[in-house]
Amino acid sequence: MAAPEPAVGAQASEASDVAALLEVKGLSKAFGGFQALSEISLEVSAGEAVGLVGPNGSGKTTLINVVSGVYKPSGGTVLLRGEDVTGLGSHKLCRLGLNRTFQNPRPLAGLTVAENVALVRPSRHSERAVLEGGPLGFVGLDRVASRRVSALTSGEQKLLDLARALAARPEVLLVDELGAGLNPGELDHVAGLLRRLKDAGMALVVVEHLMGFLEQVVDTVTVLNAGMAIFRGDLRAAVADRRVVEVFLGEHQG
């Protein structure tokens, strides 16, 4: 493993002008005859957060799953730092600097909180500095480090999932409905964490239903419906967009 690069933020954001950290081009995924994703494109640069919204079943989590190597895509490419990583397994992507959280957190039962994080092989390529206090300290779970995962609340499990992802020192982090099921105080805490990661130069893709939460975190949103991207742009513009409103609220009558 190469020695960690001393510089972080400034260089990373300069590089981001040249090329996006994560580029998804024409990504498709079919399950049998069901087209879950068709020709989705997405770009995220260092220090940028893109929201991914859409009704249930619109393909948000499928997109995260395909990009993070849980599923193999049926078509299209995924570029990480300009490198083609399409179809690579999760463990390879993890080491290349891409990580994710799970919609239903999947901390490893039977292990302690600290073990869940110690387990992670950090990315070799990442230039991201280590989080001060470690991933557990960052999310605020260091007090319960020696506890078994089963003893955590669901909110703590979500934080642990985030800490597990951060332990890999990713440059690109896909966040799948981290806010779902959290109380308002917890939501603010998590939104603050994501903003700090973004400010530190991480590229984020944030799947979320909660608009208030998204507002705090993301710069732009991509709206999915039935596996297709129907809108890309500012969150406020999205909320005002006729097609987007139709998708969420049904067609305007009369």
Add this chain to the structure above:
Amino acid sequence: MPDPGPAPAREDQEGAGAEVRAGAPLAAGVPREGGAPREGAAPEGTAPEGTAPEGAAPEGAVAPAARGSYHALPSGARGWERRWGRRVLPVVVTVGVLAVAPQVYDNIAFLTTLAVYMVLAEGINVIYGYTGYLPFGYVGFFGAGAYGASLSVVDWHFPGLVALLFGGLVAGIFGLVLAPLLRLSGAYFALASLAASQVMYYVVSNEPWTYGESGMSLPAVLSSDQTYVVAVALAGLAALVVVFVRDSHFGLSLRAVRADPVSAAMAGIDVVRARTSAWLISAVLAGLAGGVWAVMTAAFYAQTPFDLTLSVYAIVFALFGGVRTVLGPVLGALALYSLYQYIGVSNPQYFELVYGLLIFALILFLPGGLFSLVGGPGDRPAWWEHFVERVLHRSSSSRARRLGGA
């Protein structure tokens, strides 16, 4: 032991961006008042390298060392003495019990077989305990090792020890060939591995080059005492292997994969490689055990080393003592195989009854095996915790430990 990589230098990221405080609202379960997170707070990132933030977990070592060594974790033993005790003691006990045994019960064939069972039970421990795959056809590797060792002696005149190693190698090769079975899960895997061992049995028992018709018969390459010494050493090796699996990052990976392969992969673990490694380790252990058994037995037909009872016994011994512990399978084999020797030969019908009842009792009261009684908090059965609390009047300290406080 693979090192999880050099501990990364800890750098101050970008002032507030990396500032960290302990006591987050989620951890405390208290909603934060005032929406804004603490960017505005004074950055503490200027703290010297590796310094745990104020008010961090009692085991401040967690964060900095967590990635470097699994043993730096708070749940692990603290001092190196205790850590090495945990590593060396099980091996010493295993070898010690077998070394003293001939003084107590002078039946070298029985004791050699006992050692062989200990090795098999540890092999089951590695594959079932740490990955969750239950190989009913585990005996196939034992048979492969027995025949590999035997044929290398008979056809190529390998010396005894080399023949044993060759038996392990042959079993390892079969393990590699059968590794795709790991794509199956649960009962499908159990049955497929069973089928594979039966295929091996039918081939071996019918082919002329394996002396299927006439039976295998070996010249004496090792004396019975020498064989016993080798068997004891092998049992010690098996215990050592399990110590490694338990304490290494590899073992942690296996437990993670067992809990959730998708999440484990996202943590950077190569799931296929981890499972295959465990499978091969367990196959080679069985092959070596098969080699020892073949050298000891000297004359046999294929039905004996491919007898499914061997799989079943190995599994029962391992579960009885407790998988995911080092000494569980060893002591499980010692207890149950001694029982078998004591009443199983003279009164087989009572023996089956006692075995059946013991297994029932195990499933109902000690699903984690005998060793769960002395296991860590959370491993121990609830009724045992109550019992211990009542008897020893240690309710408060014990409860605190269970909650992970201490």
